Amino acid sequence: MKKFLLKTLLYVLTGGLAFFVVTFTVYFFNLDMKLTSSLEPLLLKWYDRIPRNQHL
Amino acid sequence: MKDLKHLIYFEDLLQEANNELVQQAQKEGMKCVGYMCENVPEPLLNLPGIFSSRLRAPRTGSIDVGTYYLTSFLCEYSRAILERALEGGYNYLDACITPDGCTMLNRCVENMDLLHAMGKDKLGFFFDYMEIPMKADYNGLDLYIVQCQNHILKPLAENYGIDTSDAAIRKAVDQHNKICELIRAIGDFRKLDEPTITGYEYNVICLATYVAPKHLIQGMLEETLEELKVRKPDDKPWFRARVEVVGSEVDDTDFIKIVEDSGAFVCADRFCYGSLPGRDPIYLNDEEDALTQICRAYMYRGECPRYMDTPTMDGRREYVAEIAKEYKADGIIYQQMKFCDPWAYERMLGSHILREDYGYPVLAVDRPYAIGTSGQMRTRVQAFIESIDIKKIQKEG
Amino acid sequence: MASKKFNTMVNPEKIKGDTRYGDLYKPHGKVRKRREWRGLGDTLYDYTRWMGILLTLGKFMVVPRNIKFFFRYRWMANYLAVPMMVDRFTQGLRGEYLRIAHEEQDLIIIDVAKLLGNLARGDRRVGNDEEFSKINVLVDENEMTAVMMGFPNLKCTSRETPSTYVPVLLNQHAVEHYLDVVQEYGLPGDVCPMPAAEAGTSMDDDAPILGACAIQCNTTCDGSLLSNGVLSRKLEKEDGIPVFQLPAPLRHKEEDVQDYAAEEIRRAIKFIEENTGHKWDWDYYFECARRVNIATKARNEWLDMNKTPYPQVFGGNLALYTETNYMAICGKVPEFERADKRITKLAEKAYKKQKMAAPEYRHRAIVWGVQSHFYMDFLVWLLNCWGIVPLTDMLSCINTEMIAETDTPENREQAYYDMAMLTEEMIMRNRTHGGYKVLLDDLFEFVEQFDADMIILWEHITCKALDGMHGLFEDRARDLGVPLMWVNHQLFDPRVVSRQGVRDQVNQFMRTVMQEEPLDPTLEILDDENSW
DSSP states (O other), rough: OOHHHHHHHHHHHHHHHHHHHHHHHHHTTHHHHHHHHHHHHHHHHHHHHOOOOOOO | OOOOOOOOHHHHHOOOSSSSHHHHHHTTTTTEHHHHETTTTTGGGTTTTEEEEEEEOOOOOOOOOHHHHOOOOOOOHHHHHHHHHHTTTTOOSSSSEEESSSSSHHHHHHHHHHHTOOOOOOOOOOEEOOOOOOSSHHHHHHHOOEEEEEIIIHHHHHHHHHOOHHHHHHHHHHHHHHHHHHHHHHHHGGGGGSSOOHHHHHHHHHHHHHHHHHHHHHHHHHHHHHHHHOOOOSSSSOOSSSEEESOOOOHHHHHHHHHHHTEEEEEEEEETSSSTTTOOOOOOOOOSHHHHHHHHHHHHHHOOOTOSSHHHHHHHHHHHHHHHTTTOOEEEEEETTTTOHHHHHHHHHHHHHHHHHTTTOOOEEEESSSSSOHHHHHHHHHHHHHHHHHHHHHOOO | OOOOOOEEEOOOOOOOSSSOOGOOOOOSSSOOSSOOOHHHHHHHHHHHHHHHHHHHHHHHHTTTHHHHHHHHOOOGGGGHHHHHHHHHTTOOOOOOHHHHHHHHHHHHHHHHHHHHHHHHOOOOTOOOHHHTTTTTTEEOOOOOOGGTTOOOHHHHESHHHIIHHHHHHTTTTTTTHHHHHHHHOOTTTSSOOOHHHHHHHHHHTTOOOOOOOEEEESOOOOHHHHHHHHHHHHHHHHHHHEEEEEESSSSSTTTGGGGHHHHHHHHHHHHHHHOOOOOOOOHHHHHHHHHHHHHHHHHHHHHHHHHHHOOSOSSSSHHHHHIIIIIIIOOHHHHHHHHHHHHHHHHHHHHTTTOOOEEEOOOEEEEEEOOOGTTTHHHHHHHHHHHHEEEEEGGGGGOOOOOOOOHHHHHHHHHHHHHHHHHHHHHTHHHHHHOOOIIIIIIHHHHHTTTTTEEEEEEETTHHHHHTTHHHHHHHHHHOOOOOEEEEETOOTTTTTTTTHHHHHHHHHHIIOOOOOSSSSGSOHHHHHOOO
């Protein structure tokens, strides 16, 4: 039981650490913004294609 | 057509804010109240003992000082007026009343006030500022009345002992109506298929009524009306299209001249300083006090784009269409003084609505305060007239 | 009179982590190379708040209709830049300053996310939840929402806030498309671009359609008043949404306009009742009024603190938070009361420790005029690059008076006047309208009160109310010997004056007039023209 708990704790800690390392890397190197900024031009093209009833 | 007898005199009156008739009235002991916006009820500035002078800056040249104080982004009208005030061009005024109608005019007068541009040595001189309604309804009317009482009648009574009673107001309205009726009667000659007055002449005459004491100009207007009754039109039509000019403040007769020199006849004037609806008479009844009736008339006929309620907004465009029909306009010129925010929007909306919903050819232009002999404007109007011609030919074909 | 002189204050505490902030910028880039290292504690704190922001955004995007909404409206693309906006507003901040900024920013993000969710749900093109749509009352972006303080079950919904106002904070180029649209229809480029962009959004068929009715207000300027006409045309004539135009008097300091203003408030409330079927609830009104007072009290305390040598709540965050809390929230959202208290607590803690936000305080400045919306984080730059402390800005100098908050028959009548006062003295218009005193005289009173030695005067070039005082500002500053720095910009349009164009004006003034060198030279010239 104790072993199981320790193992679970280890998994949680490892998982947590891995999560932290990955997300912190994304955070620190601004990878989230780098990704979204590359999506923006594609999105703008998409919006241009939407038919619109432009008028006053 | 034969020259109108008083036209040159009227033109001369427009050369100076402090013109001959203003000086004459002041010699008679009358006080002069300056104002700059159509939302100030004119009859209240023409009570017994006072007369109004709607501020213009004729023959404007450099407006550098005005531009320093107001920047180049405010309309040239406000800058030119401030410049002229700082030059001492309005030293003849005994008071200056302005509504917070548009930001620019308000700032212009505030600058005059803070810079002590006028009234330095005049006992009783005052500046006053009014709030005016933005919707035409009962609450707006209540506001208008209170504002006229507190910011026009009260200071005039306190500073100059002017009689602001109901009877005095009614007397001023009578005088106002006489001028309006004369001007409208003169303007009716523009409705003729072969008009006996040009848009330019009418503009000069109408403008003179805003800048001269009413009692001193009335006789000349009466004579002009009689003259027009027998005036013969030219054998050949001198214009190719009839146009209605709509929009912001125009006190520069050169603008109308340019339009007419380009082949158009300005058959209707729906702009500030124009006669539609600026020279609508105000018919009073005896049941209600005169002030309330004046305020109501000004509020409900208000064509200023600052009125923000939907019925009034729609009404503005309907009114333009009605006038176009009444004066048989072939097209409409929506003009806006450059940097005027209210008319920037109104011009955009109005020009599209009049074209799309009412079917009129519309030219939308912006212009400087003093247009001089702008080649650009001439070209644009000429192209517009040609387009109207083409449409006519297509229609006939 | 001789120029005022402020003795430079040097921060006894070393700023942890990065101090050359310009190095984080990527030339021509949209985003920065990496996030700032703020020392271990503050970086980890910022990281957790970043996670929180991602969670807020993630929660929004897991709702299918929100995804549809995202792909329908062009302006939604700007929300990709939310984390970067927070990075910009927190540049160089540490300790309590960083925490205060996050309290402000993160709550605004949550609030905007909720607003977007509501729009998506009610929008006829997307969620089309008709029942929900019926409890929405549309308001302008720049409109005081006091008339909604007595409707607990109605949503006060601004379409313009998320479609034009917030996007420019996120992405400086956000509304250029809409400005182009409206100008193609003949609107000149010399009107304020904010209402112009709002009109452009509506004309471009890019405004969500929902709501039982709409309340428009003449805040904040002639342009704003007139662009309402463009919007109401569509709302009333095409979408069938009735509109009430609420005129707030311009000469709001005058006694003789208050009855008019109060009556318009009464009519607006009646209009909402008639069009939604909901009744005005006085209990809820006074609950909101109490929260408005709490916010006012907190803001007064922050500003009082800023009059001392150790200001704590200042800069772009203060302006943005004040604008949100005063105008859009107006006592209706309890979370803001809690945030006010937390911010006050943090500020007091930092004040006791005599904390400073930068390595040096060289000047104490009052920031006046209308700030460039596409560069609202300029105030952080001013602090980091030149050591100029923006003690307060014009948008944060709003109502300081308490309103009636207990339910009595007299106070119910007073409430209409209080709502009118809040509406009339809405952010920006409380200074740009109401006569020259509130704009000109008050500025120099604030200079005295805050012991400022410099004025940064934002000149939003198409704001006619501000332009109209240009010369008098200059004359008065010259007479009083206060250095006045003009910073021109075009509010929503960086194509007219770029962010570097804004910075150049400061750089030139500081080098030539003040003869100073920057605190952080890496920030002086930044290649951020393409940046979000």
